[in-house]
Structures are given as C-alpha cells and as structure tokens.
Amino acid sequence: MKDTYEQLKVFVERIVRPVAASEKDKLKMREELYSHALDAFEHEGLGGSDPAVALRRTLARLGKPGETRAALQASVGWESRIEHANNRVFRRSAGVPLVRHAAKVGLLTGGALLLVEALIALPPHLAEVLRWNGEGQIHIRMCLMLGLLFGTGMFFGIMYSDVAWRIFERRFGRPGDRLRLLGLWALASGTYAALGWGFTLAVSHDPIASKTLGIYWFFGSGLALLFAPLLIEMDLRERRPLAEWHALDLGDSTGERAVAE
Amino acid sequence: MHPPANNQPRAAIDGDYLRGHLETMILAVLEQDEAHGFEVLRRLEQAGCGALRLKEGTLYPALYRLEESGKVRARWEDNQTGRRGPRRRIYKITRKGTRQLSAGREAWTQFVDVVGGIVIGRALVPTPAEGTA
Numbered sequence: 001m002k003d004t005y006e007q008l009k010v011f012v013e014r015i016v017r018p019v020a021a022s023e024k025d026k027l028k029m030r031e032e033l034y035s036h037a038l039d040a041f042e043h044e045g046l047g048g049s050d051p052a053v054a055l056r057r058t059l060a061r062l063g064k065p066g067e068t069r070a071a072l073q074a075s076v077g078w079e080s081r082i083e084h085a086n087n088r089v090f091r092r093s094a095g096v097p098l099v100r101h102a103a104k105v106g107l108l109t110g111g112a113l114l115l116v117e118a119l120i121a122l123p124p125h126l127a128e129v130l131r132w133n134g135e136g137q138i139h140i141r142m143c144l145m146l147g148l149l150f151g152t153g154m155f156f157g158i159m160y161s162d163v164a165w166r167i168f169e170r171r172f173g174r175p176g177d178r179l180r181l182l183g184l185w186a187l188a189s190g191t192y193a194a195l196g197w198g199f200t201l202a203v204s205h206d207p208i209a210s211k212t213l214g215i216y217w218f219f220g221s222g223l224a225l226l227f228a229p230l231l232i233e234m235d236l237r238e239r240r241p242l243a244e245w246h247a248l249d250l251g252d253s254t255g256e257r258a259v260a261e
Numbered sequence: 262m263h264p265p266a267n268n269q270p271r272a273a274i275d276g277d278y279l280r281g282h283l284e285t286m287i288l289a290v291l292e293q294d295e296a297h298g299f300e301v302l303r304r305l306e307q308a309g310c311g312a313l314r315l316k317e318g319t320l321y322p323a324l325y326r327l328e329e330s331g332k333v334r335a336r337w338e339d340n341q342t343g344r345r346g347p348r349r350r351i352y353k354i355t356r357k358g359t360r361q362l363s364a365g366r367e368a369w370t371q372f373v374d375v376v377g378g379i380v381i382g383r384a385l386v387p388t389p390a391e392g393t394a
Binding site for chain 2: 015029031032036040061074076
C-alpha cells in the first residue's frame with residue numbers, strides 16, 4: 001500500500017506525464033499540482049477526518065485527471081511543444097536499449113541532412129547530376145558522405161554522451177573532477193573532428209571539394225562537441241529533479257477510481 | 262470579502278458557468294494581492310460563499326495562460342518555513358493584467374445589463390395584443 005503522499009504524487013504524475021510539453025514546463029506543473037494537492041489534503045484532514053476519506057476528497061477536488069490533462073495541454077505554448085517533440089527524438093525512453101536509440105537518432109539526423117542537401121545543395125548542380133558526369137558524381141558522393149558522417153557522428157555522440165552522463169552523475173560530483181572531465185571532453189572533441197576530416201580527405205577524390213568539406217566538418221563538429229559538456233550539464237540540471245517523478249509506477253489507478261467514485 | 266446579503270444557501274455554480282470568466286476572476290483576486298494557486302482558490306471560494314464549484318486542477322491551466330500572455334508574473338516561493346512538500350509559485354498581476362481586468366469588468370457589466378435585463382424581464386417590451394398592430 002502506497003503512503004498518502006506517494007498516492008498524491010502518482011495522481012499528479014498520471015495527469016502530467018502524457019502532456020506534450022517541455023520537461024521544464026512539466027516539472028512546474030508537477031510541483032504546483034502536488035503542492036496544491038498537499039495543501040488540499042491538509043485542509044481536508046483539519047477536522048480529524050480519516051486519512052483515506054481526506055485523500056478521496058482531495059482527489060475529487062482536483063477533478064478528473066483526463067480533464068485536467070486536456071486543460072493543461074491546451075495551455076502549453078508552441079515553443080514548449082517543439083521542445084517536447086525534440087525530446088521525443090533525442091531523449092531515450094525508459095526500457096529502450098542505448099544502441100537502438102543511438103541508431104534511431106543517427107538514421108533520423110543523417111536522413112534529415114540528406115533531405116536538406118537534396119533540397120538546397122543539389123538543385124544548382126542538377127544538370128551535372130542528371131548527366132551523371134564526373135562533377136555530378138562528386139556532388140552526389142559529397143552529399144551522401146556528409147549525411148553518412150553526420151548520422152554516424154550522431155550515433156557515436158549519443159553513445160558517448162550517455163556514458164559521459166553516467167560518469168558525470170555517479171563519479172564526478174566535485175568541481176575539480178568536472179574540470180578534468182571537461183578537458184578530456186575537449187580532447188575527445190578535437191580527435192573526433194580530426195578523424196572526420198581525415199575520413200573526408202580519404203574517401204573524396206576531389207582535393208578542392210574534400211578540403212572545403214573537411215574544413216566545414218572540422219569546425220562544425222569540433223565546435224558542436226566542445227559545447228556538448230555545457231549541454232549535458234544543462235540537461236543534468238533538468239533531469240535531476242525529474243528522476244523521482246519518472247520513477248513512479250503509474251500502474252495502480254487508485255486516483256482515477258477515487259475520482260470516478 | 263463581503264458575506265452574502267442573506268444567509269440563504271446558494272445554488273452551486275460549476276465549471277460550465279465559470280468557463281470564460283475564470284481568468285477575469287483570477288485577475289480580480291490577484292488585484293488585491295499576490296498569491297499562490299491554493300490561496301487564489303481559497304479567496305475565490307470565500308468570495309463565492311461556497312457556491313463556486315471549481316475543479317481545482319483546471320485553475321493552473323488558466324494561470325499558465327495568463328502568465329503566457331503576460332497578464333500575470335510568477336516566481337517560485339523563497340521561504341516555505343513550517344511547510345513540507347514542493348515549492349509554490351506566487352502569481353502577481355501585471356499592468357497588462359490590470360488593463361485586461363478593467364476591460365473584463367466593463368464587458369461583464371454590459372453583459373449583466375443586457376442579458377440580465379432580458380432574463381429578468383425588465384428589458385422586454387410588452388408584445389402588442391393580437392389584432393391591434
């Protein structure tokens with residue numbers, strides 16, 4: 001039997017978890033609704049009522065979870081919805097293996113880059129591509145290579161960030177350790193960018209094109225990866241207070257039944 | 262808050278009647294002083310003399326809409342001495358909210374004048390008797 005406070009939390013989580021909003025907004029909803037539920041429970045128990053009765057009344061006061069959820073969803077702004085959609089792609093859900101998640105993100109981002117290239121970079125060279133001459137083949141090869149590199153980069157980036165996240169969370173709690181990890185990260189970022197450049201030079205037969213592409217790759221991926229620790233730190237700050245909410249088991253529908261009654 | 266003119270129990274006013282007026286009522290409550298969600302509700306209940314039947318969970322979406330549109334500003338409570346549980350958010354009306362409240366009051370007064378006049382019957386012109394037109 002869950003204690004009263006946990007039952008209130010489960011009730012709140014059942015309302016908020018399915019809402020399509022950013023985690024920041026959802027945390028705000030959780031904290032406010034839970035805080036309200038506690039105040040209401042305290043108020044209901046003032047006359048010395050049985051805690052079970054006070055709990056049932058509290059849940060009834062909050063209303064049907066479905067209605068509250070719909071009202072909350074309607075209040076969510078478009079930025080928050082976009083962030084939620086972004087999180088659905090880039091954040092691993094519970095129970096999904098890391099490799100599968102990284103492969104999904106790699107395929108999606110690599111595919112998206114290929115699409116962008118097909119729409120923006122290829123049209124000016126369409127004639128050469130259609131004639132399938134040497135220049136056309138180089139353009140196609142460059143586009144495919146960039147998509148492949150980006151997708152592969154994302155795959156390893158996700159794997160890498162997950163491992164780093166665990167290390168950050170469990171082992172590197174002190175500021176000095178964090179600085180050391182930042183240094184390691186910068187080194188890894190440089191290595192990754194240099195490897196990408198080398199790979200580009202190795203597979204492209206056009207020295208001028210490969211040089212340009214290599215420079216873009218070097219600076220683009222290098223900069224992105226240098227910012228990665230900052231992004232992970234921000235992500236950690238957002239995730240920490242969420243952990244206890246995400247750990248709640250919503251299987252028991254006590255709250256829904258209590259309100260229905 | 263003023264008590265009702267008489268002590269007769271009032272009929273409950275539930276969500277369907279309140280829809281569309283909730284945001285103006287919240288602004289009116291916050292015009293008095295800043296408050297967190299539970300306090301807003303308590304003041305509404307007190308002012309409604311027990312007749313308001315609000316599904317409390319729907320208060321927050323209304324507050325978020327007001328915040329999103331800049332009519333209220335919110336901050337997390339700094340000090341919650343003697344209270345367990347998570348922080349509360351304190352809502353405060355903004356200038357834009359005050360203007361919205363004035364507009365809401367005008368619209369409400371007009372609504373009551375027009376619709377009230379019809380519903381109560383005082384605004385209705387007696388129909389001429391048949392055959393006299």
